[in-house]
Amino acid sequence: MKKPKKSKSARRYSLLDRLAVLRPRLSAFMLDWASWGYVVYGVMYLLNKYWYLRYVNFYGRLTLPAWGWPVVILATFELAMLSHAFGQSIGLNLFGLKLLGSEYAPPRMSQRLRRYVALHLKLFLQPLALFGDRPLGMLLHDGERAGCMFQVAKIKDDLPPEKPRKWYLTYRGLCVAGLLGLTFWLGWKITAINLQMLVDRVGKSGHIWHDLVTPSFTYLTESVNERGHLYSITYYMMETIFMAFFATVSGAIVAFPLSFLGARNIMGFNAVGWLIYTLMRTVFNALRSIESILMAVLFAVWVGFGNPFAGALALFFHTIAALGKLYSEQVEAVDPGPLEAIAATGARRWQVVIYGVIPQIIPSYLAFTLYRWDINIRMATVIALVGGGGIGTLLFYFKNEVGRLDDAWNQVGAVIVAIVIIVWILDYISARVREKIG
Amino acid sequence: MMDDLIRIEHLTKIYERGEVLALNDVSFTVKRGEFLVLLGLSGSGKSTLLRCINRLIEPTAGTIVFDGIDVTRASSRQLRQIRRRMAMIFQQFNLVKRSTVLTNVLSGRLGYVSPAASAIHKFSKQDIDMAMADLDRVGIPEQAYKRADELSGGQQQRVGIARALMQQPDLLMADEPVSALDPATSHSVMQHLETMNREDGVTVIASLHFLSLARRYGTRILALKDGEIVFEGLPTEIDEAKFKEIYGEEAEEVEVR
Numbered sequence: 001m002k003k004p005k006k007s008k009s010a011r012r013y014s015l016l017d018r019l020a021v022l023r024p025r026l027s028a029f030m031l032d033w034a035s036w037g038y039v040v041y042g043v044m045y046l047l048n049k050y051w052y053l054r055y056v057n058f059y060g061r062l063t064l065p066a067w068g069w070p071v072v073i074l075a076t077f078e079l080a081m082l083s084h085a086f087g088q089s090i091g092l093n094l095f096g097l098k099l100l101g102s103e104y105a106p107p108r109m110s111q112r113l114r115r116y117v118a119l120h121l122k123l124f125l126q127p128l129a130l131f132g133d134r135p136l137g138m139l140l141h142d143g144e145r146a147g148c149m150f151q152v153a154k155i156k157d158d159l160p161p162e163k164p165r166k167w168y169l170t171y172r173g174l175c176v177a178g179l180l181g182l183t184f185w186l187g188w189k190i191t192a193i194n195l196q197m198l199v200d201r202v203g204k205s206g207h208i209w210h211d212l213v214t215p216s217f218t219y220l221t222e223s224v225n226e227r228g229h230l231y232s233i234t235y236y237m238m239e240t241i242f243m244a245f246f247a248t249v250s251g252a253i254v255a256f257p258l259s260f261l262g263a264r265n266i267m268g269f270n271a272v273g274w275l276i277y278t279l280m281r282t283v284f285n286a287l288r289s290i291e292s293i294l295m296a297v298l299f300a301v302w303v304g305f306g307n308p309f310a311g312a313l314a315l316f317f318h319t320i321a322a323l324g325k326l327y328s329e330q331v332e333a334v335d336p337g338p339l340e341a342i343a344a345t346g347a348r349r350w351q352v353v354i355y356g357v358i359p360q361i362i363p364s365y366l367a368f369t370l371y372r373w374d375i376n377i378r379m380a381t382v383i384a385l386v387g388g389g390g391i392g393t394l395l396f397y398f399k400n401e402v403g404r405l406d407d408a409w410n411q412v413g414a415v416i417v418a419i420v421i422i423v424w425i426l427d428y429i430s431a432r433v434r435e436k437i438g
Numbered sequence: 439m440m441d442d443l444i445r446i447e448h449l450t451k452i453y454e455r456g457e458v459l460a461l462n463d464v465s466f467t468v469k470r471g472e473f474l475v476l477l478g479l480s481g482s483g484k485s486t487l488l489r490c491i492n493r494l495i496e497p498t499a500g501t502i503v504f505d506g507i508d509v510t511r512a513s514s515r516q517l518r519q520i521r522r523r524m525a526m527i528f529q530q531f532n533l534v535k536r537s538t539v540l541t542n543v544l545s546g547r548l549g550y551v552s553p554a555a556s557a558i559h560k561f562s563k564q565d566i567d568m569a570m571a572d573l574d575r576v577g578i579p580e581q582a583y584k585r586a587d588e589l590s591g592g593q594q595q596r597v598g599i600a601r602a603l604m605q606q607p608d609l610l611m612a613d614e615p616v617s618a619l620d621p622a623t624s625h626s627v628m629q630h631l632e633t634m635n636r637e638d639g640v641t642v643i644a645s646l647h648f649l650s651l652a653r654r655y656g657t658r659i660l661a662l663k664d665g666e667i668v669f670e671g672l673p674t675e676i677d678e679a680k681f682k683e684i685y686g687e688e689a690e691e692v693e694v695r
Contacts, residue, residue, distance in 0.1 A: 341598075344492055345605055346522030346549025351556055353543045359536045394664035 007406055025149060032080035035090055035179070040076055042182045049189050085116035088171050096152045104158055106146035114146040179363030211409030215417050218407075219394070233394060233418050240390040241422065243312045243383075244376035251319025252369045258284075258320070259327030260353060265339075266331060281328070287321030292379050293386055300387030311388030315376050322375075325363070326368045334360040363437045370430040381419050391419060443609060443641050444468040444491065449500035451486050451665075460486040462665040464500070468609075468643060473635045475656030476645035477684055483665040486643035488611045491643075492521050505608065524550030525602030529614040531594040535587035539578070539597050542586050543569040546604030565604075572600040576630055592623035599630050599641070610634060612644035616651070628655050649681065 044055055057063045068166065083089040085099075092098065099115065101107040107115070152159075167173035187193075221232050260266045262280035267273035296314035304311045339356040347355070384392025398411040405411070444467065450561040451461040461483045468474050476484045491502055493509060503510040509520055533542045547565050548556055561569075573579045576596040581589060585599060586592070595615060602610055612631060616624035620633070632655055634640045646652050652659055653673040660677075661669035661684045669680055682689060 335535075337528065337530050337532035338534040339529060340494055340525065340546050341601070342492060342534075344521055344524075344526040344546065345546050345601070346518040346520075347545070348518065348548075348553060351548050351553070354557060354559075355537070355541070355548065356534055359534050362536070 011051055024095040024097060024151075028089065028095040028097055029080060029084065031091035031094060032083060032089045033076055036076040036079040036083070037072075039179075039182065040072060040079075042186045045186060045227055046189065049388050060264060072319050081116060081119045085112045087120060090172075090175055093172055098150050098152050098155075103112055103148050104150070104155060104160070111145065111147040118146050136157030139310075208409050210401055211407070212413040212416065214410060216407050216410035216415035217414045220409065220414070220418075231394075233391070233415060234395050236391040237422055240380045240392075241377065241426075243308050243390050244373060244380045246312050247319050247367060248373040248376050250364075251316050252372070255323040255327055256318045256365070258324050259331055259359075262324060262328035263331035265334070265336065266349075266353060266357070280324070282320045283324045284328070287317060288325060290318070291316035293383055293388075296383045296388035297386045305387035306384070306389055306393055307387075308389030311380060311390055313382040314383060314388055315379060318379075319372055321375060323368060323372055327365060329365045330361045330368070331357060366437050367434045370434055374423075374430050377423055381423070391415060395419075441469045441470050442467045442472050443472075443505055444504040444643075445501075446491075447501045447503075449485075449487070450498050450503065451495065460665050461490070461497075464501060464662075464665070464667055466660060466667065466670065468641060470641055473632070473637055473642045473644070473655060473657045475652040475659045476643065476662060477652055477669075478645075478662035478690070479685060482662040484662055485613050486665075487523050487662065488526070488613050488643065488645065491527060491582060491611060492524050493517060518549055523607055524609040524611060525605040525607035526603055526611045526613065527595065527598040527615050529617045531591070531595055531598045531618075533586040533594055534603075535585070537586060538583055539573070539586055539589065540566075540569055540582045542597055543573060543600045543604055546601035549605065569600070569604060572603040573597075575603065576600050591619050592595060592627065595619060595623075595627050596630065599627070599634075602687045603634070607640055610642045610644075610657050612642065614647065614655075617647055623664065624651065631655070649676065652676075 011043045026059075048055065055064055055068065080089065080091075084092065088099075098222065099107055099112075101111050169175070215232075219232050221234050258280060261276050262284060264277055267277040292314045295317055296311055299310035299313045301306070303313070334357055338360070339352050342352045343349075380390045380392075382390075382392050384390050384394075386394055395412060395415045397406050398405070401411075402408040446467070447465050449461055449464045450459075452459050464483075464487065476487065478484050478495070486495055490497045491504070491509070493512075496512060500510070504524070507516070507520060509517070512520055527613055534545070537545075544561050544565060546624060547561065547569075551561060551565065568583065570579060573582055576599050578589075578593050578596055578600075581593060581597075589597065595618075598615075610631065616627050627630070629675060630652060631642055631644060635642045644655075646656075653676070656673050659669065659671060659673050659676060660667060661680075663684060669676065670683055676684075
């Protein structure tokens, strides 16, 4: 709509409407608070590293005296409010809010001061605004005298044009640079990065490097060792490939129908649809956040340590979740035009899915599935670490034989070479196929 | 009245998100066999109006009566039966790009066919013959097995018309059917609509941008501005003053020949 016309009829805003206005503001403030908390933590940690204080312990955790916590929390609150009123806070920027005076002019210093003071009260009084009957956007202390909070998207056309400045001259650019710098510095200290050590101790692993690059392929096809229970690299390689293949194909088959349940545009906007959608997305996210190697721990106990079935199951469940989420997002990204056209012919909702949605998503589904197969092959090579079977079994077997077997590292080298070759080949194939489909 | 195909009373649509009043108390009737042209600027509510008629967009208030049936109160089953009698073509053609032209045309039949057969893309011999006949009628029978996105814009819109023909509709709604096409192709598409209107007796409601096209094809004109009807009458009644009223003071009339 080019020329929106406000409805003149006086509307009463529901609690949900008020919450919708309040939420970005609250989230923005929380974000500011959290980012200042991070800065304060980082600064204290670094102070402790360079000039010894007592407030960071050996493990890098903040240990403040009892009175210290309220002080730090209040200080971060103050900092968040200061940046809210006087700077442009990260939170406001991210949530697309802007503090402006009348006629969308930048707020004057007096307005900023008023807002800063008002913010202190607002934290306690703001919830009351949810129940009052003022029009939206006129929540407490959000008035002419203390500057108003606008959503940039809504007033974009009315804002005076601004000449873009170099990033290092803008508040946002400086904030990002500062946070990145702090993070890098902190990371360097916390992960104990020490380049000197890397150089000094280079000899320690020298012989391993030597053995790894001179792999010994004794067990390439030979199937039994002197103890009578070791299979060949080829055998385990097949196990790995099929483990990944099974997990990907069956995972994709299960994820396919589920993905429609996890798509907003298919489930519609009624309560039942929303419930199923939320449930699906929650399951996907929860399942996806458990790495397949953790699931393999469980399944290895369940179906037997070293059993490839355990690995296949773990990869299967992780694949459902990962593909389910990716698929759902694809369904949400389809062109709505054809769906509208097919619905207009009097088709049922699932007919719209079959004729309108599925043709549109097939290529990306195939691409994602192949990509997942790629990932599963790579996961399958290490899942043996926790007893999931596959080529990794051999890798960790030889690694454990170091000291007993003279050429253990050479054998490890051979396994790694086999993994690299297989991963490379399958990677190449899937890349070609994806190219062809795209 | 029996010769009223559509009666719209006090139709209002408010988009909750942007708090935009898209249609404000619109009332009019469309007679059987009419070729009604909707005029108005972008955002004047033409598309919203058309989509309210088949409830692709739910109206906020008001009634729409189609052939004696209250569309606004129809259950989802009734709505499907109403929708298959009103076909629609779109500015962006809205074809499923990766499907074949034939499948796109056949999808116009989805309201009629048995659900189970359609689930496995199975259509009856009659439907397929009908689809080929409709493609023949719009002049692109040789494109039937091509993918829809291999066709030119004009051809795609003709596929859209063939899909509409498959519905054997009483009403055809065209949402800016020629806005994405060049002038020559525009006329060929408009002529297909005219044929449907004259020969098959399909009532047509088309939103158009060009007054020249509206004068050439329309039997009656309805102009919208900011969601309200500002003109209703014969194409010949639109003069300079009316034109400025619809399109604003700065507008100049552009001819499409």
